[in-house]
Amino acid sequence: MAFTFDDLQRACQSEWDAYIRHDFVQQLGNGTLAGDAFRHYLKQDYLFLIQFGRAYALAAYKSPTLDDLRQAKAGLEAIIGLELGLHIDYCRQWGISEAELQALPEARATMAYTRYVLDTGNRGDLLDLHVALAPCLVGYAQIGKWLSERPETVRGEANPYDHWICMYEGAEFQQAAAAEEAWLNRELAEISPRRFEQLVRIFRDATRLEIDFWDMGLNQRM
Numbered sequence: 091m092a093f094t095f096d097d098l099q100r101a102c103q104s105e106w107d108a109y110i111r112h113d114f115v116q117q118l119g120n121g122t123l124a125g126d127a128f129r130h131y132l133k134q135d136y137l138f139l140i141q142f143g144r145a146y147a148l149a150a151y152k153s154p155t156l157d158d159l160r161q162a163k164a165g166l167e168a169i170i171g172l173e174l175g176l177h178i179d180y181c182r183q184w185g186i187s188e189a190e191l192q193a194l195p196e197a198r199a200t201m202a203y204t205r206y207v208l209d210t211g212n213r214g215d216l217l218d219l220h221v222a223l224a225p226c227l228v229g230y231a232q233i234g235k236w237l238s239e240r241p242e243t244v245r246g247e248a249n250p251y252d253h254w255i256c257m258y259e260g261a262e263f264q265q266a267a268a269a270e271e272a273w274l275n276r277e278l279a280e281i282s283p284r285r286f287e288q289l290v291r292i293f294r295d296a297t298r299l300e301i302d303f304w305d306m307g308l309n310q311r312m
């Protein structure tokens with residue numbers, strides 16, 4: 091039997107739903123999220139993105155083919171060359187200076203999640219690493235889509251988080267997540283049931299760590 095990304099999601103459906111429909115996400119959609127909670131999240135997300143850049147570098151190292159190597163390079167370039175710059179600009183709009191970002195300590199949830207991804211990639215192969223990264227990429231695309239479709243979401247200037255929603259519901263981001271899902275589906279089609287169970291464990295752990303990241307933002311925990 092050929093496994094797919096949907097099988098991974100279904101194997102962890104309760105954790106997955108707790109992640110996608112987390113209170114942080116719902117409050118962000120409703121425009122009721124406390125500004126300080128969002129700022130705390132943005133600051134930790136800066137640290138998260140830096141470690142995510144390292145994960146793409148690890149993906150390059152773990153690449154068995156030139157195509158995989160090119161894909162990892164493109165990911166590293168996108169995050170280090172573009173997205174981190176945009177994130178710094180966005181933080182400034184929320185009153186967080188670059189100097190403040192550079193001086194930040196890492197919250198435990200940030201450390202746990204990013205180091206889990208890096209360790210999983212180090213220990214395993216490129217597929218293990220991609221599965222550890224999948225909740226991040228595919229999850230945020232589902233969050234963007236879910237927020238844009240639910241009637242409670244407040245759009246436009248009435249919601250201070252509208253820009254954030256626009257970014258993840260947008261076509262460019264949705265396409266990047268769809269490409270990741272397609273890559274996973276090609277790889278998952280080839281694996282044994284035993285290998286699938288190993289990957290479910292990784293996918294579930296990474297999803298639980300995304301839930302903790304939202305909790306950390308909401309409770310402004312370090």
Ligand SMILES: Cc1ncc(C[n+]2csc(CCO)c2C)c(N)n1
Binds near residue numbers: 226227
């Ligand atoms: C905790 C946390 N999880 C996921 C994302 C989303 N995200 C981060 S990097 C990346 C890939 C872009 O190259 C995506 C989709 C986030 N920002 N913060």
